[in-house]
Structures are given as structure tokens and as C-alpha cells.
């Protein structure tokens with residue numbers, strides 16, 4: 001599903017209007033934010049079927065509503081809804097996941113390098129009585145960090 005479709009599936013026209021502090025009455029009408037009026041003439045249709053204003057004859061879906069409310073082009077309106085409702089459908093999420101995977105890989109590499117480094121030091125201490133304390137320390141460290149290997 002395209003992001004715009006997902007946005008439309010996740011957020012209703014009523015949700016959007018209410019997030020702008022516009023109250024929708026029981027009949028599904030609200031005062032149109034796109035033209036000046038006293039009595040509600042913007043009809044909100046249920047089940048994601050959009051909206052239509054009988055006063056200024058504008059209408060559409062949630063995205064076109066935000067486009068007109070905020071004077072935004074289509075992609076920016078999609079993005080605005082995504083961040084306003086924390087949908088996480090755009091950009092940020094997958095790239096964050098990527099960078100987390102990269103971070104893990106980098107950590108893994110550093111761990112392995114440190115493990116190998118200490119393993120070499122351990123080998124160098126073997127058979128040297130004056131390094132016995134260090135040897136013991138390294139022995140413990142190596143067995144504690146076996147999963148870094």
C-alpha cells in the first residue's frame with residue numbers, strides 16, 4: 001500500500017478536524033475552517049469517505065483537507081499527518097532501523113577486536129610468573145566475554 005493510502009486508512013477526517021480543535025457534531029457536520037461561517041456546513045462522511053463543504057463547495061479526503069488547512073503541497077500534507085498522529089509511516093522509521101543495525105554491527109566488530117587483543121595479551125602472559133595477576137584477570141575477562149569472540 002502506498003503511504004498516502006496508509007495515511008488515509010489510519011486517520012479519519014474527524015480525527016484530523018478534531019486535532020485542529022474543530023468539533024464535529026452528531027450529524028457529522030462542523031464549521032468549515034476553509035471559509036468564514038456561523039453554522040456548520042462541512043459534512044464529514046464516516047468510514048474514510050472524506051468530507052464536503054456545502055458552503056464553499058470544497059471537498060476531498062484527509063490529505064486534501066490538510067493541504068487546504070495548512071496550505072501545503074500533497075507530499076508535505078502526507079508528512080504533516082504522519083508526524084501529527086505519530087504514524088511512523090515516512091522515512092524516519094526504516095532509516096532509524098538501518099542505523100541501529102549498523103551501530104550493532106560496528107559494536108560487534110569493536111568487541112571482537114578487543115577480545116582478540118586481550119586473547120593475545122593472555123597468551124603473552126602465560127608462563128610469566130610476574131604477570132600472574134594480569135593473567136588471572138584476563139582469564140576471567142575472556143570467559144565473561146566469550147560471546148564477543
Ligand SMILES: [Zn+2]
Nearest residue numbers: 032035053056
Ligand atoms: Zn467551506
